[in-house]
Amino acid sequence: xxxxxxxxxxxxxxxxxxxxxxxxxxxxxxxxxxxxxxxxxxxxxxxxxxxxxxxxxxxxxxxxxxxxxxxxxxxxxxxxxxxxxxxxxxxxxxxxxxxxxxxxxxxxxxxxxxxxxxxxxxxxxxxxxxxxxxxxxxxxxxxxxxxxxxxxxxxxxxxxxxxxxxxxxxxxxxxxxxxxxxxxxxxxxxxxxxxxxxxxxxxxxxxxxxxxxxxxxxxxxx
Numbered sequence: 001x002x003x004x005x006x007x008x009x010x011x012x013x014x015x016x017x018x019x020x021x022x023x024x025x026x027x028x029x030x031x032x033x034x035x036x037x038x039x040x041x042x043x044x045x046x047x048x049x050x051x052x053x054x055x056x057x058x059x060x061x062x063x064x065x066x067x068x069x070x071x072x073x074x075x076x077x078x079x080x081x082x083x084x085x086x087x088x089x090x091x092x093x094x095x096x097x098x099x100x101x102x103x104x105x106x107x108x109x110x111x112x113x114x115x116x117x118x119x120x121x122x123x124x125x126x127x128x129x130x131x132x133x134x135x136x137x138x139x140x141x142x143x144x145x146x147x148x149x150x151x152x153x154x155x156x157x158x159x160x161x162x163x164x165x166x167x168x169x170x171x172x173x174x175x176x177x178x179x180x181x182x183x184x185x186x187x188x189x190x191x192x193x194x195x196x197x198x199x200x201x202x203x204x205x206x207x208x209x210x211x212x213x214x215x216x217x218x219x220x221x222x
Contacts (some may be wrong), residue, residue: 014100017071020063021053024108027101028072030093034077037065038088048155052171065091073097127205135193137185145186149179 029040068074074097079087156172192198
């Protein structure tokens with residue numbers, strides 16, 4: 001009974017810690033060994049985690065570390081001398097942080113998150129543009145995605161050449177599969193627009209909306 005109460009308390013504490021890809025990366029690095037924030041930044045680049053974790057702003061790492069420290073997921077182990085510069089603060093993971101990392105990994109893998117991405121949001125308002133504009137913009141997106149895909153394939157091949165275990169290449173495999181699927185879908189829409197099997201105009205949409213409004217008004221009168 002006591003063990004159950006302790007486990008429930010720990011899980012409640014884990015729930016109170018803000019989950020994010022950056023926070024997960026920090027906790028996972030600290031599971032490996034205690035380290036300072038600068039070393040974490042190096043590992044993110046060395047291991048190409050910046051392809052799947054948004055760390056464009058250096059401040060995001062430090063802000064996340066401060067939050068994890070405040071929430072007692074990590075603790076300060078000590079300081080490391082840094083020639084001619086302020087000492088580097090070395091962090092270590094706590095039992096709570098260890099539990100949070102494993103809980104998050106399991107949740108992120110098993111449960112699809114409702115992610116509100118920019119692209120689907122913009123696609124939901126394509127009617128404001130002409131089909132010709134959309135086709136042109138989609139072609140630009142395909143070009144950008146193909147460049148990203150080529151870079152990922154190059155990085156993947158380097159990993160294969162270095163004989164890295166497939167386990168460490170799975171995230172790259174996933175990214176490539178997602179990009180290839182998106183490129184394929186966008187190209188199919190472009191084909192339909194250019195074949196005029198998918199077309200629209202603001203005038204047609206306004207008429208359609210007026211028709212729907214009229215039917216709704218008639219139902220209210222009834």
